[in-house]
Amino acid sequence: MTSARPFLLAAAILTASTGFAAAQDQFAGALKARQGQFRNLAFNLGILGSMAKGEVDYDAATAQEAADNLVTVTGISQNLQWPEGSDNGSIDGTRALPDIFTNMDDFRTKWSDLRLKAEEMQAVAGTGQEALGPALGGVGGACSACHDMYRASDS
Amino acid sequence: MTSARPFLLAAAILTASTGFAAAQDQFAGALKARQGQFRNLAFNLGILGSMAKGEVDYDAATAQEAADNLVTVTGISQNLQWPEGSDNGSIDGTRALPDIFTNMDDFRTKWSDLRLKAEEMQAVAGTGQEALGPALGGVGGACSACHDMYRASDS
Numbered sequence: 590m591t592s593a594r595p596f597l598l599a600a601a602i603l604t605a606s607t608g609f610a611a612a613q614d615q616f617a618g619a620l621k622a623r624q625g626q627f628r629n630l631a632f633n634l635g636i637l638g639s640m641a642k643g644e645v646d647y648d649a650a651t652a653q654e655a656a657d658n659l660v661t662v663t664g665i666s667q668n669l670q671w672p673e674g675s676d677n678g679s680i681d682g683t684r685a686l687p688d689i690f691t692n693m694d695d696f697r698t699k700w701s702d703l704r705l706k707a708e709e710m711q712a713v714a715g716t717g718q719e720a721l722g723p724a725l726g727g728v729g730g731a732c733s734a735c736h737d738m739y740r741a742s743d744s
Numbered sequence: 745m746t747s748a749r750p751f752l753l754a755a756a757i758l759t760a761s762t763g764f765a766a767a768q769d770q771f772a773g774a775l776k777a778r779q780g781q782f783r784n785l786a787f788n789l790g791i792l793g794s795m796a797k798g799e800v801d802y803d804a805a806t807a808q809e810a811a812d813n814l815v816t817v818t819g820i821s822q823n824l825q826w827p828e829g830s831d832n833g834s835i836d837g838t839r840a841l842p843d844i845f846t847n848m849d850d851f852r853t854k855w856s857d858l859r860l861k862a863e864e865m866q867a868v869a870g871t872g873q874e875a876l877g878p879a880l881g882g883v884g885g886a887c888s889a890c891h892d893m894y895r896a897s898d899s
Contacts, residue, residue: 618783618786618787618790619787621783621784621786621787622783622784622786622787622788623784624780624783625779625780625781625782625783625784626780626781626784627780628773628776628777628779628780629776629777629778629780629781629784629820629825631773631776631777632773632774632776632777632824632825633777633824635773636824651824654821654823654824655824657821658820658821658824661816661817661819661820661821662816662817662820664816664819665784665813665816665817666809666812666813666816668809669787669788669791669806669809669810669813670784670787
């Protein structure tokens, strides 16, 4: 995507010229932003998961709202918050692999796939408890497809 | 809003019956979710702010994308991640004041106001650097309107 290039380029140049500590500072906001979105996803997935497992009573409106939030959060663009040089080989506090930046199109496609699965959840979340498990399977599969490729297994 | 009530009620009962430590655990996910969204907002506002101040060269596509993200994030509903009992008098790691839960309608209105200001930013972010400052003033005003009422001044 062309839109993020000037920003990414500036970030990459800064990293090359000033090293690790500067990169850590430079990318602190991007790290918080993308980890923030994942935490928001995890929270809403947790609500749906608890209902799917029967740990919490199913409530259609709550399930719907959690599913709606998944769709909303997966609408955040994945350009600005993944500046080149913000991987686990360059800064601390991230499990993001450098491969992200050599496969950015695939990385974004995987994010789009997650959105599609979130939309499938959104379509059924309010229809009954038994719909949650299969839909969560779809969302979880999309999560794993990206984690398997682009996230280090250790933190 | 009725949709979040069963969840909120269950959370409130759990807090009353098992105390502070359980509340801390119980609300950890909600805390991360809402703080995650704020960090995502802060990151995108930072990009726009840097351009507004001239610290970073204006780039229309980047500004537009940051503004789009603001609108997206302000689409997250503010019910599930604000369970009653998750204020700074009940758990650590939050500046959220208990008044949120006695003024929930006003709290949600202030979030809606933020979305309106984000949409005003979205409408002008790609039109030129000089549009960013005034639009950021609007967004910042909406942030402050809520912080002044519902966030403790110390962390």
